[in-house]
Amino acid sequence: MSQGAGSTIEARRGEFLLSTDRDRLDLNVIHGFLTACYWAKGIPREVVARSIENSLCCGVYKQTQQVGFARVVSDFATYAYIGDVFVLEAFRGQGLGKWMMEAIMTHPQLQGLRRWSLVTRDAHSLYQQLSFTPLKKPENYMELHNPSVYQSFSGEAK
Ligand SMILES: CC(C)(COP(=O)(O)OP(=O)(O)OC[C@H]1O[C@@H](n2cnc3c(N)ncnc32)[C@H](O)[C@@H]1OP(=O)(O)O)[C@@H](O)C(=O)NCCC(=O)NCCS
Numbered sequence: 001m002s003q004g005a006g007s008t009i010e011a012r013r014g015e016f017l018l019s020t021d022r023d024r025l026d027l028n029v030i031h032g033f034l035t036a037c038y039w040a041k042g043i044p045r046e047v048v049a050r051s052i053e054n055s056l057c058c059g060v061y062k063q064t065q066q067v068g069f070a071r072v073v074s075d076f077a078t079y080a081y082i083g084d085v086f087v088l089e090a091f092r093g094q095g096l097g098k099w100m101m102e103a104i105m106t107h108p109q110l111q112g113l114r115r116w117s118l119v120t121r122d123a124h125s126l127y128q129q130l131s132f133t134p135l136k137k138p139e140n141y142m143e144l145h146n147p148s149v150y151q152s153f154s155g156e157a158k
Contacts (some may be wrong), residue, residue, distance in 0.1 A: 007109055009058075016096065017061045018103055025052060025059050028064040031085050033069070038121065040084065042150040051084070056107070058100045062086070067091040070100045078108045082118040097123075101130050 009020045031048045034040040039063050052071065060068030066086040074080035082104060087096045104110065120127060124134075 009101075009103060009107060011103065013095075013099065015062055016067070016099075017050055018058065018099055019061065020056060020058050020103075020107070022052065022057055024061065025069070026056055027052070029066040029088075030069050030084075031069065033088070037086065039079060039119075044150065047146060047150070056104075056109070058104055059092075060096050060100060062091070064089070066096065068100055069094045070104060072107075072110065074113070078114045080113055080116050081115055085123075086120075097126055098129065101126070113130055 008018070009018075012020045029047065029051055030044045031043070034048055035043050035045075055071035056075050057069070057071045059066050070082060070085040070093065071078050072082055074106070082101070085097065085100065087100075105116070116132070118127060118132065124132075
C-alpha cells in the first residue's frame with residue numbers, strides 16, 4: 001500500500017483500486033446505494049455529500065466505476081466510528097469488503113485509538129475477523145437513535 005499526496009492511501013489488487021482519495025468518489029453510486037439500504041433509507045443526497053466531506057472515506061473501483069465504499073468518523077486520536085460500508089451486489093464475495101476494513105484499520109492516522117465502533121445487522125462475522133466483538137457491557141452503552149430522521153425529507157429532492 002502506498003501513501004500518495006497528503007494522507008491519501010491507494011492500493012491495487014488485480015483489477016481493483018482501493019483509494020481514500022475523496023476526488024474519486026462517485027456521489028451517484030454512494031447516494032444511490034445508501035438511499036435504498038436498510039440503515040439510511042431515504043437519506044438525501046446533500047446529507048450524503050456532507051457526511052463524505054466530514055469523514056475519511058474509502059472507495060474501491062473497477063477502472064473508474066466505484067463498486068465499494070466505507071467511511072470513518074474520527075477525531076484521529078482516540079476514537080473512530082465506521083459506517084456506510086457497502087460493496088455493490090455484483091462485486092460481493094471477492095474480499096473487497098474485508099480489504100476496505102483492513103485498509104481503514106491500518107490507516108496511519110487511525111492508530112492507537114482507544115475505541116472503534118460500528119453497528120451491523122448481519123455482517124458480524126466480517127467484523128469479527130477484524131477483532132470487533134459484541135458490546136462487552138451493553139448496560140454501559142447508551143445511544144440516541146432516530147431511525148426515521150430522513151423520512152421528514154420525503155418529497156424533497158434526494
Ligand atoms: C457486508 C459487505 C460490505 C461485505 O462485502 P464483501 O466484499 O461481499 O465481503 P468479503 O468478500 O470481503 O467477505 C468478508 C467476509 O465476511 C463474511 N460476512 C459476514 N457477514 C456477511 C454479510 N452480511 N455479507 C457478506 N459477507 C459477510 C463473509 O462470509 C467473508 O468471510 P470469509 O472471509 O471467511 O469468506 C457486503 O456484503 C454488502 O455490501 N452488504 C450489504 C450492505 C451491508 O450490509 N453493509 C454492512 C453494514 S454494517
